[in-house]
Amino acid sequence: MRNARITGLGHYVPPLTVTNDDLTSRIDTTDDWIQQRTGIRERHYSEGRVGAADMGALAAREALERAGRRADEVDCIIFATLSPDYEMPSSACVLQDRLGIGGVPAFDVRNQCTGFLYSLATANAFIKSGRFERVLVVGGEVHSTGIDITTRGRDVAVIFGDGAAAALVEPTDDAQRGILTTHLHAEGKYAEKLWLECAASRSRPRLTEEMVAAEMPRVFPRMEGRYVFKHAVERCTQVVQEALDATGYTADDITLLVPHQANMRINQMVALGFSWPEDKVVNNIQRYGNTTAASIPLALYEAVEADRVHDGDLICLAGFGAGFTWGAILMRW
Amino acid sequence: MPTALLGLAHYLPTDQQVGGVRRPIATDAVGPSDLALHAAPRALAQAGSQVSDLDLVMFSTMTPDVTFPGAACFFQHKLEGGTVAALDVRGQCAGFLMGLMIADSYLSAGIYRRILLAGGEVHSSGLDYSAAGLPIAELYGDGAAVAVLSMADGPGLESVVCHSDGRHHERFWIEYPSSRQHPLRITVENLRAGLQYPRIDREQVAAFAAEHLPAVVREAVDKAATTLDGIDAFILSHALPGVAARAAADLGLASSRVIDAGAAHGHLTAATLPVALSEALASGRLAAGARVCMATCGAGYAWGAAVLKL
Numbered sequence: 001m002r003n004a005r006i007t008g009l010g011h012y013v014p015p016l017t018v019t020n021d022d023l024t025s026r027i028d029t030t031d032d033w034i035q036q037r038t039g040i041r042e043r044h045y046s047e048g049r050v051g052a053a054d055m056g057a058l059a060a061r062e063a064l065e066r067a068g069r070r071a072d073e074v075d076c077i078i079f080a081t082l083s084p085d086y087e088m089p090s091s092a093c094v095l096q097d098r099l100g101i102g103g104v105p106a107f108d109v110r111n112q113c114t115g116f117l118y119s120l121a122t123a124n125a126f127i128k129s130g131r132f133e134r135v136l137v138v139g140g141e142v143h144s145t146g147i148d149i150t151t152r153g154r155d156v157a158v159i160f161g162d163g164a165a166a167a168l169v170e171p172t173d174d175a176q177r178g179i180l181t182t183h184l185h186a187e188g189k190y191a192e193k194l195w196l197e198c199a200a201s202r203s204r205p206r207l208t209e210e211m212v213a214a215e216m217p218r219v220f221p222r223m224e225g226r227y228v229f230k231h232a233v234e235r236c237t238q239v240v241q242e243a244l245d246a247t248g249y250t251a252d253d254i255t256l257l258v259p260h261q262a263n264m265r266i267n268q269m270v271a272l273g274f275s276w277p278e279d280k281v282v283n284n285i286q287r288y289g290n291t292t293a294a295s296i297p298l299a300l301y302e303a304v305e306a307d308r309v310h311d312g313d314l315i316c317l318a319g320f321g322a323g324f325t326w327g328a329i330l331m332r333w
Numbered sequence: 334m335p336t337a338l339l340g341l342a343h344y345l346p347t348d349q350q351v352g353g354v355r356r357p358i359a360t361d362a363v364g365p366s367d368l369a370l371h372a373a374p375r376a377l378a379q380a381g382s383q384v385s386d387l388d389l390v391m392f393s394t395m396t397p398d399v400t401f402p403g404a405a406c407f408f409q410h411k412l413e414g415g416t417v418a419a420l421d422v423r424g425q426c427a428g429f430l431m432g433l434m435i436a437d438s439y440l441s442a443g444i445y446r447r448i449l450l451a452g453g454e455v456h457s458s459g460l461d462y463s464a465a466g467l468p469i470a471e472l473y474g475d476g477a478a479v480a481v482l483s484m485a486d487g488p489g490l491e492s493v494v495c496h497s498d499g500r501h502h503e504r505f506w507i508e509y510p511s512s513r514q515h516p517l518r519i520t521v522e523n524l525r526a527g528l529q530y531p532r533i534d535r536e537q538v539a540a541f542a543a544e545h546l547p548a549v550v551r552e553a554v555d556k557a558a559t560t561l562d563g564i565d566a567f568i569l570s571h572a573l574p575g576v577a578a579r580a581a582a583d584l585g586l587a588s589s590r591v592i593d594a595g596a597a598h599g600h601l602t603a604a605t606l607p608v609a610l611s612e613a614l615a616s617g618r619l620a621a622g623a624r625v626c627m628a629t630c631g632a633g634y635a636w637g638a639a640v641l642k643l
Contacts, residue, residue, distance in 0.1 A: 001442070051513035077497075082401045083518075087507035088531065089395075089633040090423040093499030102498035106635070107431045108423035110403040118420050121444075122435055128442035131434070142512040149516075182444065184389070186419035188410030191402050199510060199519075199529070201396040201455040202364030207510075207529050209521045219510070219519055221401075323402040325419065 002171045004127035004135075005178030005331070008069070009301040010062025012055045013163040013288065014046040023158060028151040034158050039264025043161025043289030045144035051085035055164035056140035057098035059294075063166040069134060071099045074168070076132045077106035078123060080115030080139040080293035082322075083146055084108065087199070095138060112194075113260050113321020114184070115139060115293035116165075120317070120329055121182035123169040133171060139293035140164035146196070148220040156221050159262075161289030165297030177332050181246045183239050184327040194228050194322040196221040232262065232320040233269040239328040240270070240318050247330055251276070253314050255333075258303060260319025261285035261295040270318070282308070292321065309333050335489030336437045338641060340380030340481035343611035344371035345474070345598060351457075352467040356474040356599045358457045364398030365453030366408035368477035372611075373412060373449070380447075380481035384412050388445035391420045391436060393428030393452045393603035395632075396459060400510075408451060426572065426631025427495055428452060428603030429478075430639055434493045436482050446483060452603035453477030459507070461530045469531055472572055474599035478607030488622070488642035491557035494549060495637035501541065504534040505572075505632040539576050542630040546571065546580035550628045553638035559624070561586070564640065566619055570594035570605040570629040580628075592618075594629075605629065619643060 019042040020031035034040055046055065056079060064071055079092035086094065092106035111118040116139040123135040143160035147153060172178045198211040198218040211218040236259065244250060251274040259267045264285050271281045282299045291298060296317050303309050313333040320326040345357040346368065359368065369392070377384065390412065392405035399407075403421025424431035429452035439445040456473035460466060509528045510519040523529065546569065554561055567586055569577035572595065581591040594609035595601075601608055606627045613619040621643050628638035 047515065049513045049515070051511070054513075083512040084423075085513050086502070086511050087509060087529070089425050089499070089502050089506060089635065092423075093497055093502045093633040093635065096497055096499030097502055100500075102500050103496055105424075105427075105431060105434070105495035105637070106497035106499060106633070107428075107495075110397070110401065110421040110423055111419075112401055112403075118418075122420070122438070125435070125438040125442045125444055128444070129438040130441075131438050142518075145512050145515055145518040146510070184418035184420070185416045186390075186406050186409050186414075187416050188402070188406035188408070188414070188419060191399075191406045191410065195402060196400040198400060199459070200364070200399040201458050202362055202367070202398045204361045204458045206396075206458040207519065207524060209524055212519055212524065213521050219400075323406040323419065325402070325406065327418075 001128055002173055003175060003178035004124040004169050005172045006167045007170045008063040008067025008168040009297060009304060010059040011165040011298050011301045012058035013044040014050060016045045016047055017042050018045050026149050027154045029154050029158060038159060039285050040289045041286045044163060046142045046162045052081045052083055052140035052142050053085045053091045053094035053098055056095050056138040059164040059166040060099060060136055060138055063168045067168040069168060071101050074134050074136045075104050076126060076135045078109055078119040078137045080109045080119040081141055082112050082292055083141045083143055111325050112323055113262060113292050114319045114325040114327050116296045117317060117319055117327035117329055118184055121184055124179045124182055127169060127171050135169045137169055138166040139297055141292050141294050153220055155225060156223050159290045161291050163288055163291040163294045163298055165294045165301055167297050179329060179331045181243050182329045183242050186323050186325045190324045194223045229266060231324060232266045235326040236270045236318050236320050237273045239326050240316055243328040243330045254316050255313035256303060256308060256315050257281045258296055258300045258315060258317050261299060262290050334484045334486055336440050336482055337485035337489035338480055339483050340376035341611045342372040342375035343478035343608040344368050345476040352471045354471050357476050359455045359475040365394045365396060365455050365477055366398050366404045366411055369408055369451040369453045369479050370411045372477055372479040376479040376481050382447060382481055384414050386447050387417050387449050389418045389420060389448045390414055391422060391432050391450045393422045393424060393432040394454055395423055395425050395602055396454045396456055425633050425635050426602050426629045427635035427637045429606050430493060430637035431495050433639055434495050437490055437493060440484050448482045450480045450482060451477060452607050454602045454604050461527060466530060472600050474601050476598060476601045476604045476608050478604050478611050480607055491640040491642060492553045493639040494553050494556060497633050497635045499633060501634050504537045507531050535573060539573050541634055542571050542576045543579055545636050546628055546630045547583045549636055549638040550584060550626055553626060553640050557640035563624060564626045565623040566590055566592060566625050568592045568594050568606055568609045568625060568627040572600040572631055
């Protein structure tokens with residue numbers, strides 16, 4: 001059976017850079033506090049009416065160009081986001097509009113921080129089963145319009161940034177190359193430990209002025225940080241080990257870990273658990289914050305650009321986030 | 334060996350009066366994962382499966398319990414699914430068919446062996462029941478269906494095709510919350526303007542479906558290497574009344590072979606097709622051995638069709 005491999009990567013971050021110091025004019029916080037807790041120095045915010053699909057389309061165009069493909073050669077679009085352009089339809093459809101292509105199936109995967117992992121695993125299934133030849137997987141987020149950038153919301157607000165990245169996935173007949181294994185998990189028991197409640201179809205009505213404008217609005221994400229941190233380290237470590245066990249590789253065989261960028265301390269703890277030196281782990285949260293579904297492809301893109309990824313390298317993608325959901329994908333570059 | 338439908342069940346909440354029609358309407362604090370939970374034990378029992386046999390829980394919905402995480406996470410927990418993978422898909426009206434396409438790919442690639450696919454919606458909490466909003470509110474109902482899928486010898490999925498054309502996404506949409514709106518994606522002003530409710534360009538949406546619904550039925554039937562005559566029943570769905578019947582007429586299908594999936598309960602979006610199939614099986618209208626074609630066309634635009642031998 002053929003394998004799926006990433007043949008092109010692209011990225012887009014909006015030009016507006018917001019440093020920790022910039023945030024201190026709106027939030028009672030300090031650059032030191034944010035860096036100590038998260039590793040973040042700055043993040044990017046979109047402006048005007050630039051949405052997740054607008055940024056995703058720019059990332060997609062770059063990925064297609066690098067793969068030497070045209071947009072009309074794509075035969076399926078998967079868009080991972082938790083900050084869609086509209087409530088309905090999917091951002092995948094809006095992206096399709098921005099790329100000017102119609103006809104091929106386009107859908108959103110709504111799996112939060114592991115959205116890219118769930119989407120790439122799905123693209124892998126499409127390619128391996130022979131259903132599609134060129135699957136465009138995009139992660140894009142505009143968080144800046146959905147967080148509470150005041151002292152009230154600071155625990156969450158300082159973490160998130162806007163951005164997009166894309167990967168084109170195509171088949172290879174080389175069984176040693178491309179995606180070797182995919183591992184996905186969830187534990188909905190903890191759904192409300194990191195969540196955005198409203199709009200909530202289970203509330204009648206699902207959106208009210210009170211939800212939007214109350215003293216404590218329910219339209220912003222909420223997080224029990226310590227709880228999430230502890231589970232993230234544990235689950236990321238477990239699922240990387242699961243991917244190694246499934247393929248017979250050891251931690252030493254891995255060339256590079258490209259983790260989700262939620263908190264640099266999480267990634268450092270995972271690396272420590274495997275006794276990996278720091279240069280084996282890609283971290284770019286310092287410059288982008290947490291871009292959820294875009295973070296892993298954005299980090300992979302930068303690692304490739306920085307010449308940290310070479311043919312034959314064993315690359316592990318891993319992440320943990322809201323749901324809880326977590327996963328790992330092992331690929332031979 | 335095809336992907337087989339090992340189990341299928343549905344659940345509809347109690348009917349209530351909505352304008353001039355009766356629609357299944359969920360009660361307070363009930364989300365799509367709760368509706369699906371009512372159907373899941375029957376679907377699993379039919380399949381002879383336990384929750385612990387599942388490798389993946391998928392949920393297609395455009396009305397998740399909360400904004401995030403997705404309905405699949407809540408559903409996975411309510412099923413006592415441990416740490417089984419939970420995938421949330423947004424494909425609007427074609428959500429169930431897209432879910433079927435994804436599940437079929439995971440199964441035929443040998444990545445997963447048993448998948449539970451739910452399609453469920455609670456529309457009623459997001460509709461405008463004022464006189465101005467009623468014409469759209471009347472279109473929708475709440476409901477869910479759950480399918481258990483696995484590769485098996487014998488009958489199963491013979492084709493599934495999905496399409497989208499996002500160039501028309503503003504013809505049938507819910508604009509807000511919109512992450513494109515700065516500085517905040519939802520405001521009191523947006524709510525006062527009613528922009529959190531679905532809006533539909535009826536003429537354009539119906540015209541698009543008039544062309545693409547029959548075409549996608551033909552495509553799925555061709556792909557299944559059969560003919561329209563080789564199909565025992567067609568389950569057709571569209572949010573607007575009359576559109577599915579027009580597609581059936583265009584295909585030259587006798588009304589006895591057609592189930593207009595939205596006619597009884599209104600449009601259930603991702604749940605419409607599997608609820609209609611589940612009802613047809615429960616009532617004896619369809620039985621094992623029958624070959625069914627399901628098709629829908631809706632917001633996005635997203636549309637698709639599948640041929641399934643029961």
